[in-house]
Amino acid sequence: MSAKPDAPPIEGVSVEPGSFRDPDSRVFYSDGRVLRALSEQGLADWRALASSPLLSELIDEGKLVSTRLLDDADPAGVLPAAAVLEHEVVPFVSYPYEWCFGMLRQAALLQLELVRRALEHDLMLKDATPYNVQWRGPQPVFVDVGSFERLRPGEPWAGYRQFCMLFLYPLLLQAYKGMPFQPWLRGRIEGVSPAECRGLLSGRDLFRRGVATHVALHSRLERRYANTSRDLKRELGSAGFKKELILANVRRLERLVRRLRWDPPPSAWSEYSATTSYSEAEAQRKTEFVREVAGSRRWDLVWDLGCNDGRYSRIAAETARSVVALDGDASVVEMLFRELRDEGGAPILPLVADLVDPSPALGWRGLERRTLAERGAPELTLCLALVHHVVISANVPLVELVGWLRALGTTLVVEFPTPDDPMVQRLLVRKREGDHPDYTRNDFERALGERFQVERTEPLSSGTRILYFARPKD
Amino acid sequence: MFSPQLGYLDPGTGSMVLQAIAGGAAAIAVVGKMYWRRLLSFLRIRKPDESVRS
Numbered sequence: 285m286s287a288k289p290d291a292p293p294i295e296g297v298s299v300e301p302g303s304f305r306d307p308d309s310r311v312f313y314s315d316g317r318v319l320r321a322l323s324e325q326g327l328a329d330w331r332a333l334a335s336s337p338l339l340s341e342l343i344d345e346g347k348l349v350s351t352r353l354l355d356d357a358d359p360a361g362v363l364p365a366a367a368v369l370e371h372e373v374v375p376f377v378s379y380p381y382e383w384c385f386g387m388l389r390q391a392a393l394l395q396l397e398l399v400r401r402a403l404e405h406d407l408m409l410k411d412a413t414p415y416n417v418q419w420r421g422p423q424p425v426f427v428d429v430g431s432f433e434r435l436r437p438g439e440p441w442a443g444y445r446q447f448c449m450l451f452l453y454p455l456l457l458q459a460y461k462g463m464p465f466q467p468w469l470r471g472r473i474e475g476v477s478p479a480e481c482r483g484l485l486s487g488r489d490l491f492r493r494g495v496a497t498h499v500a501l502h503s504r505l506e507r508r509y510a511n512t513s514r515d516l517k518r519e520l521g522s523a524g525f526k527k528e529l530i531l532a533n534v535r536r537l538e539r540l541v542r543r544l545r546w547d548p549p550p551s552a553w554s555e556y557s558a559t560t561s562y563s564e565a566e567a568q569r570k571t572e573f574v575r576e577v578a579g580s581r582r583w584d585l586v587w588d589l590g591c592n593d594g595r596y597s598r599i600a601a602e603t604a605r606s607v608v609a610l611d612g613d614a615s616v617v618e619m620l621f622r623e624l625r626d627e628g629g630a631p632i633l634p635l636v637a638d639l640v641d642p643s644p645a646l647g648w649r650g651l652e653r654r655t656l657a658e659r660g661a662p663e664l665t666l667c668l669a670l671v672h673h674v675v676i677s678a679n680v681p682l683v684e685l686v687g688w689l690r691a692l693g694t695t696l697v698v699e700f701p702t703p704d705d706p707m708v709q710r711l712l713v714r715k716r717e718g719d720h721p722d723y724t725r726n727d728f729e730r731a732l733g734e735r736f737q738v739e740r741t742e743p744l745s746s747g748t749r750i751l752y753f754a755r756p757k758d
Numbered sequence: 759m760f761s762p763q764l765g766y767l768d769p770g771t772g773s774m775v776l777q778a779i780a781g782g783a784a785a786i787a788v789v790g791k792m793y794w795r796r797l798l799s800f801l802r803i804r805k806p807d808e809s810v811r812s
Contacts, residue, residue: 306766410765433765442765445773478772497780506772516771520778523792529781536780 299363301651306410309430310363318373319354320430321365329433330369336405346420347394349374349427369429375606375631376585377659380414380450381470382635382643384618385458385546386625387424388465391417392451394424396538399441403527403534408435412443413450414469415653421606421631422624438521441530448498449475452537456499457484459544460492464614466636473647478503494540548615566744570668570699570751571599573742577697577753578664579603587662587694589639590670594620597632600666606631608662612638639670640678657692665689667698669707675723676711682722683731690735696754700728705748725750 300311308326312319322330330353333339342348350372380388391414399409409431416428453476454465461484468476476484482503489495509516574596578586583604588597591609593616601607609632611617620634637643637656646653667689674680689696701708702725712720732738736754743750778789798804 308766411767440769440774440777442767442769444777445770446767448773497776501779502773502776504772505775506770509771509775512771514771516774517769519792519795520774520788523788523795525778525785525788529778529785529788532781532785533777536782 301649302415302647302653304648306430309428312363316373318371320351320369320371321363322367322369322430323364324366326430327366330367330429332434333407333429333432336407338401338405338407342398342401342426346423347398347426348429349418349425351429371427371429374418374420374425374427376608376633377418377654378608378633378635379469379643379653380417380454381466382637383414383466384614384621384634384636385455385465386618386621387419387422387634388414388451389455389541389544390625391424392447392455392541393538394426395447395451396534396541398426399443400531400534400538402432403435403531406435406527407432408441409433409443412441412447415450419633421629421633422621423628435527437527438525439517440520440525441533444533445478446475447537448481448502449477452494452498452541453478453481455541455544456494457481458546460485460489460495462546466614470643470646473652478506493543498537498540546618548618552613552615552619563746566746566749569742569744570749571595573751573753574599574666574668574697575602577740578666583664585660585662586664586666588666588668590668590673591620591634591666592616592669594624594632594634596666596668597634598630600664601630601632604631604664606633608632609634610637610639612636639674640680661692662694665692665694665696667696669699669701671698671728672701672705672708672711672723676708676715676720682727686728686731686735690756693756695756696736696752698732698752698754700725700750700752702748702750705746708748 296315298313300313303311308323308329310321312321334353339348343350351369354368354370380391383391394417395409395412395414399412402408410433411431416426416431417424418427419425450469454469457463457468457476458465463484478499481499485495485499490500578600579602581603583600584606586600586604586607588594588600588607588609591597591611594609597607597609609620611620611634614636617634617636624630624632624634643653643656645651645655645658671682671685674685675682689698703712703723708723732752732754735757737757738752738754740753741750775789778785778792781788795804
């Protein structure tokens with residue numbers, strides 16, 4: 285049940301290259317619509333879900349992506365299918381290694397809630413991966429409707445190990461050891477194994493909640509049973525394993541995950557939204573500039589690079605369908621996520637992303653997980669208080685930065701702090717004198733003017749910061 | 759109902775045993791029963807395939 289790789293491409297139709305692991309349910313796209321081809325088995329599972337009240341409850345609560353069964357099941361010959369589902373399109377696809385701690389925790393709680401509620405209706409989820417969770421602004425939404433299946437009585441939860449490797453261990457490592465989970469999840473699609481997690485925790489950690497059972501014992505049992513040929517699933521089933529045992533485990537996991545905490549260091553709080561060096565009047569002028577140019581039309585997708593406290597993301601969100609607020613500092617993203625979640629409503633997705641070390645393509649054929657730009661290039665990009673960090677701190681040549689922005693095909697709101705600016709001075713003193721001869725207003729304006737049509741230029745009152753609004757040249 | 763078949767995801771044998779343990783007192787009874795049956799079949803008091811009805 286897989287697409288023929290050599291099949292002639294049909295115009296406007298493509299198979300999602302990251303959706304091959306579950307042959308009963310595969311995603312493909314047709315003219316911007318997100319569709320799912322179901323096998324006979326997958327269709328029977330869908331019918332079981334659709335006939336329970338759970339489906340509409342979850343969709344109404346915003347926890348499951350809106351989905352309908354298409355009457356004319358024609359997947360355009362791309363995939364063999366018994367039926368086709370159509371899903372609502374989420375604004376921007378993101379991956380767990382781009383989330384902050386609070387987001388992964390929220391997604392874990394959603395996954396556990398779905399398992400618990402599915403069991404009440406004699407349904408189950410066949411996997412437990414954060415890649416099945418996406419976001420509407422700061423609200424998590426489960427997108428893999430094909431993960432629901434009929435409960436197989438007597439069988440344990442097949443997704444438990446995956447839940448540990450991709451949700452629980454990353455959260456434990458950050459909560460207990462202060463170790464950021466993003467590099468671990470980016471390092472391997474499967475996540476952190478029980479033995480690896482055990483190796484990262486000390487003997488003292490065994491007394492911390494959840495470690496003895498879900499990590500230490502889990503790792504031991506895995507080693508003990510590594511080469512067994514016994515059919516444990518059947519043995520457990522005939523010994524009386526039942527769904528109440530899964531429910532008990534899920535409830536304990538919910539309590540455990542709810543109690544896990546990670547807070548940004550105090551220094552991050554004090555610097556949050558206070559890192560800029562200019563006066564409130566100047567900040568106000570900058571806000572007005574962004575509001576005027578961003579408000580000139582309705583944007584489908586806006587990126588705010590180096591979003592910090594999200595001040596300008598919020599302005600852009602007034603006239604955009606969705607805003608992706610990116611910052612390399614996970615503490616900043618955590619704080620912004622908490623604010624957005626508590627405020628509710630704004631279509632802003634905060635993500636941890638380092639512009640000079642962005643998310644790579646990963647997985648089978650390097651196509652399962654895509655780079656940031658491949659998931660949707662922005663129509664408008666905000667680069668405020670950013671250029672000096674990229675060029676001076678990260679040593680990216682000015683021309684390359686502007687060239688990269690041009691390659692995105694985006695309209696641009698960009699701020700250039702001149703070499704006299706106090707923030708630029710702070711970065712320059714760490715470098716040798718004359719290290720960045722290309723960092724001048726002239727060089728910047730030449731690089732910008734060659735690639736963009738500059739529509740508006742406005743120096744701020746200090747004279748050391750200049751704002752530009754520019755459209756890409758053909 | 760429907761034929762037993764493996765899911766696409768390998769649940770991991772050790773992980774399955776752990777779930778039986780992590781499920782609390784009732785779960786320990788299940789594991790106890792499983793090992794008891796193994797013991798009986800080891801002592802040839804019980805036929806091994808009795809515990810595996812399909």
